[in-house]
Amino acid sequence: MTTRTQSPKISVNSVPNPYLPLPMRIERIHVETDDEMLKTFDLAFAREEDAAGFDFRPGQFCEISVFGKGEAPFGIASSPTETGPLRFTVNKVGVVTTALHNMNEGELVGLRGPLGNGYPxxxxxxxxxxxxxxxxxxxxxxxxxxxxxxxxxxxxxxxxxxxxxxxxxxxxxxxxxxxxxxxxxxxxxxxxxxxxxxxxxxxxxxxxxxxxxxxxxxxxxxxxxxxxxxxxxxxxxxxxxxxxxxxxxxxxLERRMKCGIGKCGRCNIGPYYVCKDGPVFSLAQLESLPQEY
Amino acid sequence: MTKKRIAKEHINAFLARLLEDYIVYAPAEEANYVTFRQITAPEEVVWDCLVTRKPPKDVVFPQTETLFTYTKDADVLRLQSMEAVEKERILWGVRPCDAQAMLIQDAVFDTPEDRDVYYTNKREKTWLIGIGCNQPLSTCFCTSVGGGPFKKDGMDLFLTDIGEAYLAEALTAKGKRLLHGRGFRRATKADLKASDAAEQTALQRLPAPMSMDIIKQHLDGMMDSPFWDEIQATCLGCGICTLLCPVCYCFDIVDEGTTTCGQRVRNWDTCQYSIYTLEASGHNPRPGGRQRVRQRLMHKFNYHLVNQNLVGCVGCGRCVQLCPVNIDLRQLLAEIGAAE
Incomplete structure (x- = not known):
């Protein structure tokens, strides 16, 4: 497996707290598909210092917070080789994604990540x-x-x-x-x-x-x-x-996730946590697992 | 480490001294049952309860806990984390099984790459004063899963009931600091002998060890076994076996509030509920009781061994006591162990 990159984490008393989201501003919303069920959100770091420490690889994901509604995991659609905002494309399907679809450019959301292993x-x-x-x-x-x-x-x-x-x-x-x-x-x-x-x-x-x-x-x-x-x-x-x-x-793999850091348990498949050990797995690994995805 | 004796008539005075400096949680009555809760006087302690309704995990990993509050206006997002823990706490009267469970949870929450500060901040300020189990219950099976009624792992101080007195053993530097003051005397040879005798008597009441390695190996080949159908035929999916398990640590995270102010909260959750894995699309990777009862046992007795080299069960017997349809984990383990 590949090693995961470290994310910038807000810290209180010098110990990083992996549950605190970073503030992100919705810079641009683009309707991606003609059924309007998919929108692409370009999120810019609201604080410059957060951007500098955010180092990710393709295949990693983030938990996006819509405050009052909750968090949901989304794969990062932009590449670390692109400069500018982080890109996420969101299917309107549940509570958080519907709330996100109803938001406007300029509004603030939260972001935790990057999470997961990424492509090898x-x-x-x-x-x-x-x-x-x-x-x-x-x-x-x-x-x-x-x-x-x-x-x-x-x-x-x-x-x-x-x-x-x-x-x-x-x-x-x-x-x-x-x-x-x-x-x-x-x-x-x-x-x-x-x-x-x-x-x-x-x-x-x-x-x-x-x-x-x-x-x-x-x-x-x-x-x-x-x-x-x-x-x-x-x-x-x-x-x-x-x-x-x-x-x-x-x-x-996609699974329902909450913590994103291998603790809350719900994305567990066999000895793996999709959020921490995945979401990218080889077919050889998947073949050894129960069909719980 | 240091061993001392303290006569039973002095033990409440010792606890009263601790109450001056620490927040103390102990087995105490709450509503109609005994649970670990904060006490304000030594008299509140229920001494003869081996298995509290809620395990002491509640003290470091509360059933419901605010992670942070948020306020958001057009320009600024403000988060106020609730992670800080000021005062030191003592868990008084922790049983060896529950202490072992906390060690297992430590390995989950206190990982170098992602420290769960809400857990570790509390845990680092929590000291364990344990007590041995002279008379294990009929539902106890700590010895089957590698524990014991007088096992001292994780304890700072450990009490053994030797009749008129307790033998008090310090196991850490912190325990040693706690172990002084009025009432403590040097332990005699007779005290140590009485302590050994109490342990031997207790061990005789408990079932024989099971091979966790064999159970793990058998589970490797049981993913498609009809065994799970038999369990799920009776299981109601109420989740009590996991919610009140001292080892289980699964949680949910939800927002309570509006888009402009509120709090993010985490609550105990259980893999026994279908909504636990239900995705927004309607897809559910563990759609039936079969997959969910399998998940509980696989996680505790297979995956946990792979990841932590620890069994995810401490034999406290809460799940055996509290299951509304009398599913007995000991019986299930015996069947898995005996499976071809």
């Missing part, structure tokens, strides 16, 4: 990386892609392939990023939607079938697959058929 970037170095994403789970994959493509990092990785699907074009996240990546020579992007749609000229079909069609070589390649459970379930056999051993496949 050191392990990926010198290898090809296949990124497989589905639906609104592309958040930390955006972070990862930006990281890999950063001029300071690109040469340390081999071929980069993205396979990303959504039910229809309007539900794809980060359309500007996708368009920019499609124009690049050093990454191959395969976008797919479930059914034909007017004006759509790219892949049509479910992600597992597109993985089979694109058929990335498993040779010296790591696959990162994040998406709805059903997509993962049907894609894993395709990756296996292409020769990917479970040690070369990584996924990021």
């Amino acid at each position: 970037l050191e392990q990926f170095e010198g290898h090809n990386v296949v990124i497989v994403g589905g639906g609104f789970a592309f958040t930390t994959l955006r972070s990862l892609t930006h990281y890999l493509l950063d001029p300071g990092n690109r040469s340390r990785f081999g071929e980069i392939i993205i396979i990303y699907g959504a039910r229809r074009p309007g539900l794809l996240l980060y359309k500007e990023d996708l368009a920019a990546w499609e124009r690049r020579e050093d990454i191959s992007v395969h976008l797919t939607i479930d059914r034909e749609a007017p004006g759509w000229t790219k892949h049509v079909g479910f992600v597992p079938d597109v993985v089979e069609r694109v058929a990335p070589s498993a040779e010296s390649t790591y696959a990162v697959i994040v998406g709805p459970p059903v997509m993962i379930r049907f894609t894993l056999p395709k990756l296996r058929a292409l020769g990917f051993p479970p040690e070369q496949v990584f996924s990021s």
Whole structure:
């Protein structure tokens, strides 16, 4: 497993308190999908000193507080190689996310993090990386892609392939990023939607079938697959058929979380805590665990 | 370490002296049961209660606890953490099982990378004055899980009832400092002998040790066993086995208040409730009683050993006493141990 980076923590009496959130200002809200269920929030540190100490890696997450409603965990969608605010894309589904969707630019929220392990970037170095994403789970994959493509990092990785699907074009996240990546020579992007749609000229079909069609070589390649459970379930056999051993496949789990630091217990699966030992696990690790995710 | 005797008629005077300098929590009546609560006079102590209703974890990890208060206006967020602990506390009359449970919780909350200051601040100012169990209850099984009725792990001072007096043993520097003043005499050979005899008598009342290694190994292969269906067929999912377990430390965090002012609170929680893992999407990774009863035993007798090399059970028997449908953990462990 990778080591986690240390977060800046507010301290009282010089001992850091991991439960106190940092104040963050909502700098920009962007409606991400045409059903308006996903909004992207760019959060800026309200105090400059907090920004300096916030050091994260792709795949880590934060607990965002909407005061009076509570906290919920969200993967960081921005990359540490990007300057500026932290980016989170939020699906309106529960109490905290609905409250967040109802907030306005300029308002204050709280943030704890970065939490979790993140993607094993050191392990990926010198290898090809296949990124497989589905639906609104592309958040930390955006972070990862930006990281890999950063001029300071690109040469340390081999071929980069993205396979990303959504039910229809309007539900794809980060359309500007996708368009920019499609124009690049050093990454191959395969976008797919479930059914034909007017004006759509790219892949049509479910992600597992597109993985089979694109058929990335498993040779010296790591696959990162994040998406709805059903997509993962049907894609894993395709990756296996292409020769990917479970040690070369990584996924990021979602679980209900509260503390985010391996204490409150609810994200426990087998001997692991998703918040602390994950959320990124190799398929080899997942195969040893009860199916409690 | 130092051993002294204190005649029973002097013990309340000793406790009264402690009450001058410390907040003292002891087994005492509250409503219709005995629980660890703050006392103001030695006479409040209930001496003959081995297993309090609430375990003493409540003192360092309260059932409900405000983490911080918040006020928020357009420009400023103000947080006031409630982590500071001023006065030192004494847990008086802690039983060996409950002390062992606190050691297990220490390993969870007091980790170098993320110290839970709400727990550790209280814990660092809490001293344990334990007492041995001369007459273990029929539901006690500390010896099955590696404990004992006179085990002194985690104690600063330990009392053994030797009839007319207590044998008082200091186990830490702090315990040694507490162990002086009026009423304490040098322990005699007869006192030490009486203490040994009390321990031997108590041990005879307790069940034989179980192999926690074998239980762990068997559990490794029981993820898909029908065993869990049998338990969940009777289990009501009330959660009392976990909420009142001295080892269980799961908690929930909720906000109480408005968007502009209020407090963030944590409360004991239990893996036995379906809402514990229920996600906002409606997906629940542990949707049924089968997965939840399995989680309780797997966590205590398998995962805990992997992570901490400690069994997540101290044999206090609260879950056995309080289960409304008489699910007996000792029976379950015996069945797991005997499983093929």
